[in-house]
Amino acid sequence: MRAETRSKRRWHIAIFLAPAVLVYTALMILPLFGTLKLSLYQQVDQQQVFVGLDNFRTLFGDPNWSESFWRALKNNTWFFIIHMLVQNPIGIAIAAMLSVPALRFKGFYRTAIFIPTILSFVIVGFAWKLILSPLWGIAPDLLKMVGLKHLFHPWLGKEEYALTTIALISVWQFVGIPMMLIYAALLSIPDEILEAGEMDGITGMKAFWKIKLPLILPSIGIISILTFVGNFNAFDLVYTMEGAMAAPNYSTEVMGTFLFRTFFGHQTQPGDPNMGATIAMMMFFIILTGVVIYLFLIQTRMRRYQF
Amino acid sequence: MKPRNIVGIMLAATVLGGAAAAQETTLTIESWRNDDLSIWQDKIIPAFEAKHPDIHVVFAPTAPAQYNSALNAKLEAGTAGDLITCRPFDGSLALFKAGHLADLTDMPELANFGPVAKSGWSTDDGAHTYCMPMASVIHGFIYNADAFKELGLEEPKTTDEFYALLDRIKEDGTYIPMAMGTADEWEAATMGYANIGTKYWKGEEGRKALIAGKAKLTDPEWVDPYRELAKWGPYLGDGFEAQSYPDSQNLFTLGRAAIYPAGSWEISGFNAQADFKMGAFPPPVLPGGDCYISDHVDIAMGMNPASPNAEAAKTFLAWVGSPEFATLYSNALPGFFSLSNADVKLEDPLAQEMVDWRKTCKSSIRPFSQILSRGTPNLNTEYWVTSANVIRGTMTPEEAGQHMQDALDSWYKPPAQ
Numbered sequence: 269m270r271a272e273t274r275s276k277r278r279w280h281i282a283i284f285l286a287p288a289v290l291v292y293t294a295l296m297i298l299p300l301f302g303t304l305k306l307s308l309y310q311q312v313d314q315q316q317v318f319v320g321l322d323n324f325r326t327l328f329g330d331p332n333w334s335e336s337f338w339r340a341l342k343n344n345t346w347f348f349i350i351h352m353l354v355q356n357p358i359g360i361a362i363a364a365m366l367s368v369p370a371l372r373f374k375g376f377y378r379t380a381i382f383i384p385t386i387l388s389f390v391i392v393g394f395a396w397k398l399i400l401s402p403l404w405g406i407a408p409d410l411l412k413m414v415g416l417k418h419l420f421h422p423w424l425g426k427e428e429y430a431l432t433t434i435a436l437i438s439v440w441q442f443v444g445i446p447m448m449l450i451y452a453a454l455l456s457i458p459d460e461i462l463e464a465g466e467m468d469g470i471t472g473m474k475a476f477w478k479i480k481l482p483l484i485l486p487s488i489g490i491i492s493i494l495t496f497v498g499n500f501n502a503f504d505l506v507y508t509m510e511g512a513m514a515a516p517n518y519s520t521e522v523m524g525t526f527l528f529r530t531f532f533g534h535q536t537q538p539g540d541p542n543m544g545a546t547i548a549m550m551m552f553f554i555i556l557t558g559v560v561i562y563l564f565l566i567q568t569r570m571r572r573y574q575f
Numbered sequence: 576m577k578p579r580n581i582v583g584i585m586l587a588a589t590v591l592g593g594a595a596a597a598q599e600t601t602l603t604i605e606s607w608r609n610d611d612l613s614i615w616q617d618k619i620i621p622a623f624e625a626k627h628p629d630i631h632v633v634f635a636p637t638a639p640a641q642y643n644s645a646l647n648a649k650l651e652a653g654t655a656g657d658l659i660t661c662r663p664f665d666g667s668l669a670l671f672k673a674g675h676l677a678d679l680t681d682m683p684e685l686a687n688f689g690p691v692a693k694s695g696w697s698t699d700d701g702a703h704t705y706c707m708p709m710a711s712v713i714h715g716f717i718y719n720a721d722a723f724k725e726l727g728l729e730e731p732k733t734t735d736e737f738y739a740l741l742d743r744i745k746e747d748g749t750y751i752p753m754a755m756g757t758a759d760e761w762e763a764a765t766m767g768y769a770n771i772g773t774k775y776w777k778g779e780e781g782r783k784a785l786i787a788g789k790a791k792l793t794d795p796e797w798v799d800p801y802r803e804l805a806k807w808g809p810y811l812g813d814g815f816e817a818q819s820y821p822d823s824q825n826l827f828t829l830g831r832a833a834i835y836p837a838g839s840w841e842i843s844g845f846n847a848q849a850d851f852k853m854g855a856f857p858p859p860v861l862p863g864g865d866c867y868i869s870d871h872v873d874i875a876m877g878m879n880p881a882s883p884n885a886e887a888a889k890t891f892l893a894w895v896g897s898p899e900f901a902t903l904y905s906n907a908l909p910g911f912f913s914l915s916n917a918d919v920k921l922e923d924p925l926a927q928e929m930v931d932w933r934k935t936c937k938s939s940i941r942p943f944s945q946i947l948s949r950g951t952p953n954l955n956t957e958y959w960v961t962s963a964n965v966i967r968g969t970m971t972p973e974e975a976g977q978h979m980q981d982a983l984d985s986w987y988k989p990p991a992q
Contacts, residue, residue, distance in 0.1 A: 402813055422815070
C-alpha cells in the first residue's frame with residue numbers, strides 16, 4: 269500500500285478503512301464473485317461442472333427461458349417508468365409546496381407523507397390488498413358512495429391492471445424519499461440567489477422553473493438513479509401481493525420473482541441455483557449499465573449547475 | 576446453582592437415560608407435520624406403545640419448509656431418525672435412489688393398499704415400494720346444507736344437474752353460487768381442473784396413457800376439463816380475479832356462498848368456523864359416465880436403512896400399515912384419509928361422507944404429480960396458470976391444452992414402447 273511505504277504516520281488510514289473494507293468484501297464482493305462463478309457452472313450428476321456461458325445461452329436461446337426473462341425485463345421497465353412519471357414529479361411538487369415559507373403544519377405533512385416509507389412491505393402489501401379487495405375492501409364501497417361503482421375492478425386480479433396497480437402502491441409508499449431529498453436541496457438554495465431573482469422580477473412559479481429547478485437537477489439525477497436501482501431490484505411488494513407466481517398469469521413478474529422461483533424452486537419445481545445465479549448476474553449487469561450511463565453521461569454534464 | 580452442579584446433573588441424566596435405553600429400543604420419527612405433534616404424542620404413539628412396551632417412540636418434527644433440506648443433511652451426516660415421513664413422488668424417490676430409504680416391497684402389510692395408494696412411493700415401473708402409505712386428500716364439493724334446504728336444492732349427480740343448480744342459485748341471488756378465486760391460481764388447478772377433470776380422462780387410465788405418450792394434452796379428454804372450467808367464471812363472486820384462498824374460505828364459512836370446491840383438508844377448519852350444516856358431493860359425473868375422484872396421496876412413512884433398530888422400525892411400519900392405525904389416524908385428523916383398503920369408520924360425518932366416495936368412485940392422483948413434473952417448465956405449475964387463465968377467460972380451453980402439450984414436449988420423451 270502506498271500509504272505504508274511513504275511514511276509510517278499514515279498507517280491509520282488503512283486501519284480505519286479496514287473494518288468497512290473487510291465487511292464490504294465479505295458481505296458484498298465475495299458473494300458477487302460467488303454468484304458469477306455459480307452462473308458459469310452447472311449441476312451434472314451431483315457435480316458442479318464448468319460450462320462457460322452455456323447458462324446465458326440457455327437464458328437467451330431457449331424460448332421457455334428467454335420469454336420469461338424478456339417479460340420480466342419489460343415489466344421492470346414499466347415499473348420504473350411509472351415511478352419516474354408519477355413518484356418523482358409528485359415528490360418534487362410536494363417538496364416545492366413544503367418549501368413555501370407561508371405554509372403551516374409543515375412538520376405534520378412531511379411526517380405523514382414520509383411514514384409509509386418506513387413501513388414494512390408486508391404491511392403495505394397486506395393493507396392495500398385489503399383496501400382493494402372486491403369482497404371486504406373499502407375501495408368498492410367508497411366508489412359506490414360517490415356513485416362510481418362501475419369504475420371498480422378487481423385490479424390486482426386483472427392482467428391488464430395488476431402491474432400498474434402494484435407500481436402505484438409502491439409510488440404511494442416511497443414518494444417520501446424524493447420529497448425529502450428535494451426538500452433538503454431546496455432548503456440549501458441560498459436566499460441571495462432567490463432575492464437577486466426577485467430584483468429582476470422573477471417570482472412565484474417562475475422562480476421555481478427558472479431558478480430552483482435547475483439548481484436541484486443534481487438531486488433529481490440522484491433520485492432517478494436510486495429509483496432505477498430500487499425498481500430493478502423490486503421483489504418484496506410483488507411477492508407479498510401476488511405471490512411467487514406473480515399472478516395473474518405472470519403479468520406482475522419482475523426479475524426479482526423470476527430469480528426467486530428459479531433459484532429456490534417453487535412447489536414441485538426444484539430450485540436451480542446455477543440458472544438463478546445467471547438471472548442474478550443479468551440483473552447486476554442491467555443495473556450496472558444503467559448506473560454507468562448515469563455517471564458518465566449525465567452526472568458529468570450536470571456538474572456545471574453545482575455551486 | 577453452581578456450574579459444576581449443572582454438569583453433574585447433566586451427567587447423571589445421561590447415565591440414567593442410557594440405562595433406560597438399555598431396557599427398551601427408542602425409535603425417532605422424522606416428520607414435517609409439526610401441527611400434528613400433540614396428536615402423535617397423545618393418541619398415536621401411546622396406542623403403539625401399549626402393544627409394544629419394549630419400543631419407545633419419539634416424534635421429532637421439523638418445520639415443513641425446512642424438512643427436505645434438514646432431512647437430507649441429517650441423512651448425509653448419519654444422524655437422521657429411524658423412521659422417515661415421506662413426501663410423495665420425486666422427493667422420496669430421490670432419497671430411495673440415494674439409498675436413504677429401505678426397500679419395503681416385501682412387507683406383507685403393503686397388501687392392505689391399492690396401486691394408486693402405492694404410486695406415490697414406488698419406483699416409476701412400480702417394482703419397488705419404499706414407504707408405507709399413510710394418508711391422502713380427496714377433492715369434491717362441500718356445500719352449505721342450510722342454504723340448499725332454504726332454496727329447495729338437492730345434491731347434483733350429473734354435470735347437467737350441477738350447472739342447472741348453479742343457475743338456480745345465481746338467479747335466486749341470496750348466495751354466491753361458488754366460492755373460489757383465481758388470485759392464488761393453485762385452487763383453480765387442484766380444486767378445479769384435477770377435481771372435475773378426472774372423470775374426463777378416466778382417472779389412472781388416462782394419466783398412465785399420458786405418461787406412456789399414448790395421449791396428448793390436446794386430446795379432448797384433457798381439453799374438456801378446461802371447457803368445463805371456462806363456464807365457472809360467472810358463478811364465482813364479483814371480483815373473483817382478486818379473491819385469494821383465505822378470502823374464499825371465509826366467504827363460504829360466513830355463509831355467503833353456497834358451494835365450495837374443496838379439498839378434504841378443509842374439514843377440520845370448516846367444522847370450527849362454520850355455524851351451518853355442511854354436506855359434500857363428489858364431482859358430478861358426465862351423463863352416462865362413471866364417477867371418478869381425485870384422491871391424492873400425501874403422506875407416508877419409510878425406514879432409514881442406516882438405523883440400528885431396524886427390527887423395531889419394521890414393527891412400527893407394520894403397525895402403520897394395519898387397519899388399527901388407519902382408524903386411529905383418520906379419526907385424529909379428519910380430512911386426511913388413510914389409504915388403507917380396510918373399512919375405516921370415521922366419527923366426523925362430513926369426512927365419512929367424503930371417504931365413502933371411494934366405494935362408488937374410482938380414485939386417481941392429481942394428473943401431473945408423477946413423472947410429468949420433473950422438467951422445466953414444470954407441468955404442475957403450468958396447469959395452475961392455465962386453469963386460472965381459462966376461468967378468467969383470458970385463454971381458450973384449446974389454447975390451454977396446446978400450451979400444456981408444448982410445455983411437456985419441450986422436455987419429456989415418453990418411454991419407448
